Amino acid sequence: MIRPILVSACVCLLLAACSDDPSAPPSGSPVPRGATVPWDAYEAEAGDYSGGATLEQTTSGPWLEGTLSGEASGRKAVTLHGPTAAVTWTSRVEANAVVVRYSVPDEKEAHLDVYVNDAKVATLTVNSDFAWLYTGPNNTETHNALPRQQVDELPQTPSPNDVGFGLQLPWSSAHHIYDEAHVLLAADGQATIRKGDVVKLVSPDASATLPVTLDFMDLELVPTPLPTPADYVVVSQRTEAAVVQALQDAVNGGKPGIFLPPGDYVMSHEDPARPKVYVPAGLTVQGAGMWHTRFVPPPPEQVGYNYEFGFRLSGDNITFQDFAIFGSWRNRAARYNKEAAAIGNWPWDSYDGIGRAFDRYMHNNASFKRLWIERMIVGGWVEGGNNLLWEDCRFRNTLADGINLCNGTTNSRIVNSTARNTGDDAFAMWSAITWDKAPIGSTPWVKQPEGPNQGNVIERCTAGLIWRAAGFAVYGGHDNVIKDSVVYDTLRYPGITVDNEFAPQHEFAGLTTVENMTVERCGGRMWWDDDGVHGDEAKRLKWGAVWLFAANPYSPAEPYSPIRFQGIRLKDVDIIDPVHYGVLVQTTQGQRIEDTEFDGVHITLEQSGDVGMVANDSHKAPPSPLSGRMPTTGSIILKNSSIGGARANSGNLFLKDEVSTGTFSFKDGGGNNWTGDR
Numbered sequence: 001m002i003r004p005i006l007v008s009a010c011v012c013l014l015l016a017a018c019s020d021d022p023s024a025p026p027s028g029s030p031v032p033r034g035a036t037v038p039w040d041a042y043e044a045e046a047g048d049y050s051g052g053a054t055l056e057q058t059t060s061g062p063w064l065e066g067t068l069s070g071e072a073s074g075r076k077a078v079t080l081h082g083p084t085a086a087v088t089w090t091s092r093v094e095a096n097a098v099v100v101r102y103s104v105p106d107e108k109e110a111h112l113d114v115y116v117n118d119a120k121v122a123t124l125t126v127n128s129d130f131a132w133l134y135t136g137p138n139n140t141e142t143h144n145a146l147p148r149q150q151v152d153e154l155p156q157t158p159s160p161n162d163v164g165f166g167l168q169l170p171w172s173s174a175h176h177i178y179d180e181a182h183v184l185l186a187a188d189g190q191a192t193i194r195k196g197d198v199v200k201l202v203s204p205d206a207s208a209t210l211p212v213t214l215d216f217m218d219l220e221l222v223p224t225p226l227p228t229p230a231d232y233v234v235v236s237q238r239t240e241a242a243v244v245q246a247l248q249d250a251v252n253g254g255k256p257g258i259f260l261p262p263g264d265y266v267m268s269h270e271d272p273a274r275p276k277v278y279v280p281a282g283l284t285v286q287g288a289g290m291w292h293t294r295f296v297p298p299p300p301e302q303v304g305y306n307y308e309f310g311f312r313l314s315g316d317n318i319t320f321q322d323f324a325i326f327g328s329w330r331n332r333a334a335r336y337n338k339e340a341a342a343i344g345n346w347p348w349d350s351y352d353g354i355g356r357a358f359d360r361y362m363h364n365n366a367s368f369k370r371l372w373i374e375r376m377i378v379g380g381w382v383e384g385g386n387n388l389l390w391e392d393c394r395f396r397n398t399l400a401d402g403i404n405l406c407n408g409t410t411n412s413r414i415v416n417s418t419a420r421n422t423g424d425d426a427f428a429m430w431s432a433i434t435w436d437k438a439p440i441g442s443t444p445w446v447k448q449p450e451g452p453n454q455g456n457v458i459e460r461c462t463a464g465l466i467w468r469a470a471g472f473a474v475y476g477g478h479d480n481v482i483k484d485s486v487v488y489d490t491l492r493y494p495g496i497t498v499d500n501e502f503a504p505q506h507e508f509a510g511l512t513t514v515e516n517m518t519v520e521r522c523g524g525r526m527w528w529d530d531d532g533v534h535g536d537e538a539k540r541l542k543w544g545a546v547w548l549f550a551a552n553p554y555s556p557a558e559p560y561s562p563i564r565f566q567g568i569r570l571k572d573v574d575i576i577d578p579v580h581y582g583v584l585v586q587t588t589q590g591q592r593i594e595d596t597e598f599d600g601v602h603i604t605l606e607q608s609g610d611v612g613m614v615a616n617d618s619h620k621a622p623p624s625p626l627s628g629r630m631p632t633t634g635s636i637i638l639k640n641s642s643i644g645g646a647r648a649n650s651g652n653l654f655l656k657d658e659v660s661t662g663t664f665s666f667k668d669g670g671g672n673n674w675t676g677d678r
Contacts, residue, residue, distance in 0.1 A: 033518050034462040034486035035416045039099070039220035042089045042199075044078035051084035056213060062524065062579050062608070064537065065175040065467060065491045068103060072178070072215045073465060073489055075521060077103075079213040080206040087214055088200040094191035095219035097291060099182040100124060100201065103213040106132040106148055106174070110205035110212050114183065116197050124181040126203075126212060130330060130375055130397065131179040134171045143468075144334040144348055145176070145423075154336050161344045167336070175491070176467050178215055178421065180374075180396060184291050187262070189224030225262045225288035226322055232259040232286060240267040240309070243277060250283055257284030260323060262292035267309035275308040281315020281363070287323025290372040290394070294324040305330045310357045310376070316364040324372035325357045332377055332399045332423065355399065356381045362388055362409075372396070379403050379419075384450045388412035400424035402463070406432050408450030414458045419471075425497070426463035426487070429453050431476035431506035452506035453477035463495075464488045470547075471522070473497040478510030478567070488520040494547035494584070495522030495575075498568055501551035507563035515571040519545045521608065523579035526619060541619050542610070544584025545575045550634070551618070553590035565634075566594040575603045580610045581655075582643065585664065586618040586632050593634030597669070600640045605647035612643035613678075615664040616657040631659040639669035654678040 045055055056068040056077040063070040068077050078087050104110050109127035113120050133145035151171045158167050185192040193199060199219070203212040228234055233255050235246045243265060246258040269275050279285060287293030297307035305328045311320065333351040341347035353359075355377025358368065362385035369389070373379040374396040380403040382388065388409065395402030395418070402419035405412055405428070419426035431452040454477055462485065463471030471487030472495070474480055487495035496519060500508060522545040525537060550565035565587070575582045582603035587593060603612045615632040643653045653674060654666055666678040 031484050031516050032460065033484050033516060035418045035460055037418060037462075039218040040091075040093045040095070042217045042219065043074055043076070044087050044214040044216055045074065045076040047078070047087045047089040049078045049085070049087045051086050052081050053085040053087060054079050054081065063521070065524070066173065066177060068177070068213050071103075071175070071465070071467070071491060073101070075489065077213050077215045079211045080203045081208060081211050082206050083202065083204045085206060086200050086202045088198055089217065091193050091195055091197045091199055091219060093219055093221065094195055095193040095221050096186040096189070096191055097182065097184045097220040097222045098122065098124075098199075099180055099218040099220070100126075101178055101180050101215035102126045103131065103178045103215070104128055105210065108210055110203050110210055112181070112212065113202045113204060115200040115202065116193055118198075118200070121185055121192060122183045124183055126179070126181050128179070131177055132174060133176040133331060135173045135175070136168055136171050143332060144350070145331060146171070146334070147330050150331065150335060155338065155341070159341065162341050162347065167341075167347070176421075176423070178465075180421075184222060187222075187225065187292065189222065191221055193219060222291045223289065225292040226286075228259045228261070229257070229286060231255055232257050232284075234258070235260050235265070238263045238265045240265070240277065241270055247277075247279060247283060251280050257286055257319070260285070260287045260293045262288045264294045264296050266298055267295055268298050269309070276310050276312045278312050278314045279318050279320075282317045284319040284321070285311075285323075286321060289322050290324045290370055293322065294326055296326050297328045300328055306333060306355070308354050310359065312358070312360050313362050313366055317366070318363070319367040319369070320358070320371060321367070321369040324374070325376065326374050327355065327357070327376040329355045329375055329377050329399055359383065361385060367391070368393060373398070378424075381406065382409050382412070383407040384409055385412065386410045389415070390417060391415045393417040395419035395422060395426065397421045398423060401428055402426040404428040404430055405453060405456050406430045409453050409456060410451075411455040413456070414461060416460045418462045420463070420465045422463075422466050422469075424469040425473040426466055426471045427458050427461055427482075428470075428473040429456050429458070429475065429477060429480050430473075430502070432502065433504035433506065452509070454479050454510070456480045458482045459484050461485045462487075466490045466493065469493050470497040471495045472514070472517075473499065474512055474514075475502055476500050476506040476508055478508065478512070481513045481515065482517070483513070483515040484517075486518045486520070487522060488518075490522040490524065492524050492526065492543075494543050494545055495519035496546045496573075497549070499547070499549040499551065500563060500565055501549055503552045505552065508565050508567055511567045511569055513569045513571070514573065515569070517573045518576065519573065519578075520576040521579065523581060525580075542580035542584075544581035544614060545578035546570070546573070546583045548583070548585045548593060548596070548636075549618070550587040550591040550593050553588060563591075564594065565591060566596065568593075568596040570598045570601055572600040573598075573602070575601070577604065577606055577608045579608055581614045582609065582611070583613040585613070585615045585636065587630070587634065588618055589630050591633070593632075593636065593664075596634070597637045597639065598641055601638070602641060603643045603645075605643070605645040605652075609645070609647050610652065611655045612648065612653045613666060614655045615660045615666070616655070617659055629659045631663040632656070633660075633663040635665040635667050637667045637669040638672055640671035642673040644673065
């Protein structure tokens with residue numbers, strides 16, 4: 001479970017505070033893993049549940065998306081079936097704020113009453129508005145997952161063209177079935193829940209037809225709102241226009257920034273063609289605290305869901321801190337175009353690239369601190385920039401990435417941040433080549449890149465409950481580091497991905513380091529259907545909790561120039577209860593894994609897990625004109641590593657399929673709990 005890891009992290013950090021170097025752990029102590037957070041987490045299954053409440057758990061077989069246990073933290077939850085059912089915990093901390101992760105049936109709404117020592121202190125509304133997405137029977141287009149209202153718009157009798165595009169009703173494969181609700185019990189910084197108090201959750205609406213499932217509760221002591229900083233321009237009204245005017249006043253008056261007092265700032269656009277607020281160089285956008293100052297869209301009854309708003313940077317030395325951004329995004333901006341399908345064209349209208357709280361080029365020396373971003377498509381999409389800092393941020397329930405350092409981002413850090421229930425990589429570094437620069441040579445379809453990602457660090461972060469893609473991912477670049485972090489409970493993807501499948505992108509050069517990590521209950525079945533499986537869960541291909549994929553052998557920017565996959569270093573990585581494989585290694589034809597080492601990688605197959613390490617044929621199509629099954633090629637040197645646990649035996653430590661047997665090797669570098677190359 002994750003709790004002991006986080007507790008040990010807090011202890012180590014407190015001890016470190018007594019040393020001469022507060023940033024370093026005590027001598028001889030392990031470096032903490034995961035974010036140190038201001039809340040205390042209480043799993044529903046660890047509480048006392050009564051009144052007919054039942055435990056949700058999977059007793060056999062793998063955990064599955066679309067199930068209450070499969071998508072729950074720790075893969076367990078508790079369901080309330082009636083108004084007398086309850087879950088109670090004894091508080092370990094002082095608190096004045098409550099966050100609850102829950103699930104109710106689709107298109108339903110209920111309430112949760114919060115009691116402290118049998119006195120009701122708050123009522124939370126819990127509904128399905130921002131949960132429950134659907135894909136087709138083969139689940140090929142998870143990217144295009146839709147809420148029920150849009151699924152109902154799909155053709156009930158698909159044409160041959162529709163079926164060819166992967167559309168075949170019923171779209172009954174449900175996932176993303178949990179959401180969160182929160183309440184601030186006191187805004188004055190005083191505790192309303194004391195250590196030792198009994199906190200109880202009850203749903204007066206719960207019934208056999210409206211069950212309410214609880215995953216966990218977070219208790220937090222929120223401080224009083226921050227005061228107005230000296231010489232800042234105070235935003236006078238809670239509107240987007242007032243924010244824009246305050247920014248201009250700060251520039252005109254030579255002020256350091258703007259201050260947003262507590263309240264919800266409704267981002268109604270005066271010019272819908274400019275939905276983003278551009279912040280001038282050198283300014284600070286300062287809120288009163290992430291629980292007190294929020295940017296929100298207009299009500300859905302006025303503008304609908306999926307409302308576009310957010311921020312962009314106009315120069316260097318910009319700071320954003322101490323506020324929240326809550327969007328109204330219900331899907332990843334894709335719709336089915338019936339007219340296009342009718343004439344045989346691609347039927348999906350996709351608008352990927354919107355719904356980002358922060359995006360585009362972020363210049364130099366930008367800081368993003370103590371931000372809470374929820375129900376957007378992306379928290380931060382960083383298209384280049386140098387010396388950026390994201391620190392103490394929360395990314396919740398996004399439909400794509402929490403944050404992605406992309407397109408030549410350099411010397412930047414993501415520190416002590418958390419992400420959960422994201423619909424793409426929680427924390428990623430992607431050395432993508434952009435498409436909006438001058439053409440290169442004789443390949444006009446490829447544009448000049450900003451350069452590879454380099455010198456970036458993701459450290460002391462926690463990612464969990466990712467329902468599409470990985471907790472931590474790195475795609476190309478050099479001298480980038482992911483360290484001292486935790487990922488748990490991914491649904492359809494590895495916890496850690498090292499990958500160069502996305503063309504065009506830069507190769508792996510120099511070193512790429514993944515160090516001091518915990519990966520728990522990650523992996524699962526792949527969601528697509530490449531082999532005519534048509535939704536047969538048992539026949540889908542399997543992920544590893546960690547995945548290395550050397551996929552793109554040639555650069556489209558320079559045809560036939562090889563893109564290397566090398567210099568990968570995994571050190572001190574604990575892989576606990578992978579859903580299927582501990583590590584999966586794959587390549588496409590024309591590519592190979594070189595100069596890659598694992599040192600201190602420990603795989604524990606205790607409650608789950610089929611095989612320790614696997615090298616096999618990739619599920620991805622090879623680059624034309626290559627065809628056929630694709631052997632994994634190259635080698636990894638393994639040192640000081642182990643594969644163990646109750647489910648481990650001499651026959652399931654390593655596995656290579658027949659096409660990879662002669663082309664790939666797990667090399668014994670010494671100090672392992674096995675002997676010899678595999």
